[in-house]
Structure formats: C-alpha cells, structure tokens
Amino acid sequence: MSTIIPRIERLSSRVIRILGCNPSPMTLQGTNTYLVGTGKKRILVDTGDSEIPEYIANLKSVLKENDVQIEGIILTHYHHDHVGGIANIESNILGPSYRVPLYKYKRSAKDWDTERPPNSNSKYTFVNDNQTISTEGATLKAVYTPGHTDDHIALHLLEDSALFSGDCVLGEGTAVFEDLYEYMNSLKILLSLKPDKIYPGHGPVIDNPVHGITYYINHRNERESQIIDALGNSGRPMTALDIVKKIYQIPEHLYPPAAVNVNNHLSKLKREGRATSSDDEHWQLAGKSAL
Incomplete structure (x- = not known):
C-alpha cells in the first residue's frame, strides 16, 4: 500500500511540503510542492496544476501560519502539473501588482510559449546548470538533468545534502521520459551527488537515495x-x-x-x-x- 501523503507536512527545519491535490494515474497522489528556507521570505519549488482551490488554500494557510512570504518560485520543468499553479498563486496569494522571479531552465524547443508560464503575464528567469539560488537558511543548486523533459532540473539543497528530484526520480514507481539516453546520464549525475535524502516531484520522501537511484x-x-x-x-x-x-x-x-x-x-x-x-x-x- 502506498504511503499516504498529508496535504501539508514539515519535512525538516528548512522544508515544508504542500501536496498539489491533483491525484491521477500519472501524478500519483498529486504533485509535491515545497516551501524552502528558514526566514520570513522563502522559495517555492513547483506550483502544482491549474485551478486547484484546495492547493491554494493549503499554501495560503502554510504562509500565514509561519508568517512568511514567497520570494521566488523554481520550476523543475515545464509540465502543466508543475507550472500550472503559477497564475493562481499570482492572483490569489501574491496579488495582481506583486511578482516574484520564476526560475526555470530554458527549453531547447523554440515554441512561442517557452518564455512565460500558462495564463500568466510574468516571464521566466532562465537558470544555468550549477547556478545557485539562495534564500535565508537554504542554498539551492540547479542540476541540469534532461531526459524526462529537455528542460528538467533537480535542486541540490546544499545545507542538508538533500535533493529535490522533480520527475527524474519519484517516491514510488518509475518515471516516464522523453529521451532515455539523456535520462540515463542524468540518473548517473544524481547518483554522483550521493544525497542523504530525496524530495521527489511525486510520492513520498526517499530516505535511501543511492539505493533508489541505483534501482532506477x-x-x-x-x-x-x-x-x-x-x-x-x-x-x-x-x-x-x-x-x-x-x-x-x-x-x-x-x-x-x-x-x-x-x-x-x-x-x-x-x-x-x-x-x-x-x-x-x-x-x-x-x-x-x-x-
């Protein structure tokens, strides 16, 4: 039986998980989003799907309970269940006149919609491989890990030797991918980091990452x-x-x-x-x- 993932759960002194409340055969119990940092302003990793009022309500309650604000959003990749919630967060949490950086790796495709998220007037701030994004109490290093998608990044939380793996490695089951050759190389990159813990894009926390990646x-x-x-x-x-x-x-x-x-x-x-x-x-x- 799958581990039941709470809607909201503090995973460490630096990480709170807010479940996207968008369950499906492909998203498992839903997309995991994470509020990262220890200060009054923190980084949100991924945003879930669009038009999920329960997710927005849960995110609001976490921000209010901890008396914190979002100072930036990092997207692990372009799939709708990771970027779809941006517009709702902007409208219902940040407010119409307030914008934060939306960090993402640039897709290799030249499609018109790669510059901005769906239903949003904001533009992405594109990051490079090994670029660090910091907030109080947390330093996140972007690790380019293509294969699942051409723009996929994992995030290495340096203070805890933890890894936000996006959809490269899941908490249960195996991942789908666009390019297996690139995906296998990305798994080897993650394995070389030897993280102590993985916070996946879907499924429960992985407490034995080396074993999990080797299994993949x-x-x-x-x-x-x-x-x-x-x-x-x-x-x-x-x-x-x-x-x-x-x-x-x-x-x-x-x-x-x-x-x-x-x-x-x-x-x-x-x-x-x-x-x-x-x-x-x-x-x-x-x-x-x-x-």
Missing part, C-alpha cells in the same frame, strides 16, 4: 534487456504496444505511458546501432531479417 538505473537496464529479448524472439517486427503487452504486467489504461517508455528504449537502441526500423513504428534487432 538497474530497472531501465533490465527493461532494455526484456525489449531486446522480445525483439529477438519475435518472428516479425514489433510495435511498442506489442512489446508492452509482452513484457509489462500493468492495467490496460497504463499501456500508453508504458509504450512511450518502450519507444524511448527503441530510439536509444537505434542510436546505438542495436535496433532498426524503416518507419519508426515497426522494430527489429539490427541484423535480423524481417519475415
């Missing part, structure tokens, strides 16, 4: 071996969905995100010259003749 790396390597075996034992080219049905034991409604992960494995194998596809839909091992 091993899991992806095992999944890759299963995909290679499925392709090798098939008498015909296979689609990602074919492979999902062969190697996953999950409810059918989770097939689509699993297929996304399989496709990323296949793209990595193609990049490494170990799998081929004429249409990026039907796959076989490199050197194996289609029947």
